[in-house]
Amino acid sequence: MNNDLRERRNEAGLSQAALAEAVGVTRQTINAIERERYDPSLELAFELAAFFECSIEDIFDPKFSDQKDNHNKSETNHNR
Amino acid sequence: MTLITTSATDRRFTQRQYELIMWASLIIGIIGYLIAVYLEYPIAALGIFWVGFIAFLALWKGSPGALSDERDKAIERRTGSITIGVVAVILLVTGLAIPAVTDAGYEVPDLVFGILFGYVGMFVVWSVIYVAIRFGPSSA
Numbered sequence: 001m002n003n004d005l006r007e008r009r010n011e012a013g014l015s016q017a018a019l020a021e022a023v024g025v026t027r028q029t030i031n032a033i034e035r036e037r038y039d040p041s042l043e044l045a046f047e048l049a050a051f052f053e054c055s056i057e058d059i060f061d062p063k064f065s066d067q068k069d070n071h072n073k074s075e076t077n078h079n080r
Numbered sequence: 081m082t083l084i085t086t087s088a089t090d091r092r093f094t095q096r097q098y099e100l101i102m103w104a105s106l107i108i109g110i111i112g113y114l115i116a117v118y119l120e121y122p123i124a125a126l127g128i129f130w131v132g133f134i135a136f137l138a139l140w141k142g143s144p145g146a147l148s149d150e151r152d153k154a155i156e157r158r159t160g161s162i163t164i165g166v167v168a169v170i171l172l173v174t175g176l177a178i179p180a181v182t183d184a185g186y187e188v189p190d191l192v193f194g195i196l197f198g199y200v201g202m203f204v205v206w207s208v209i210y211v212a213i214r215f216g217p218s219s220a
Contacts, residue, residue: 017095025150025151026147026149026151027095029151038154040150
């Protein structure tokens with residue numbers, strides 16, 4: 001999932017290990033999220049949002065635009 | 081942003097140390113077991129293994145930093161799912177082929193039957209646990 005976790009972490013001057021410790025996961029998990037190789041659980045997403053004092057949507061972009069496009073296409077086909 | 085008061089560098093180093101000691105305990109336990117069995121000390125072998133294994137568990141669960149987390153569990157879930165799929169295919173293909181192979185005059189070794197019964201037993205255990213989790217009080 002698209003996210004700006006690396007940018008936020010760098011802005012805060014934190015290492016991956018420090019952020020991992022703060023939210024209770026391993027450094028490898030933070031690395032995997034930043035590289036978009038792992039989608040965090042809802043619980044961890046809330047932890048990260050609380051840590052950076054923002055909402056989950058501010059950090060993560062679930063690519064809703066693609067889904068909306070597909071949904072609109074299927075609706076168009078259905079109406080035909 | 082939440083303030084962090086601990087030293088991340090120290091914590092990372094400690095976490096790596098914990099991981100190293102944790103896996104070393106398990107490996108030493110297994111190697112010690114094999115050596116003791118080879119030297120014909122079966123009771124000592126059991127003791128060596130369990131000491132290593134309990135040290136592994138103690139470090140895994142008792143260390144201050146997170147040594148495994150939700151991503152590790154997700155990887156384990158996926159690995160387990162793929163493994164059960166592979167075993168199912170092996171069981172299906174081999175199990176269905178046995179009558180035809182026997183009919184063709186080939187005697188299937190007992191080892192193959194042993195492996196297949198082992199797989200069947202594994203699926204029985206898997207099914208029981210699946211039902212318990214699905215319909216139990218701590219349903220997923």
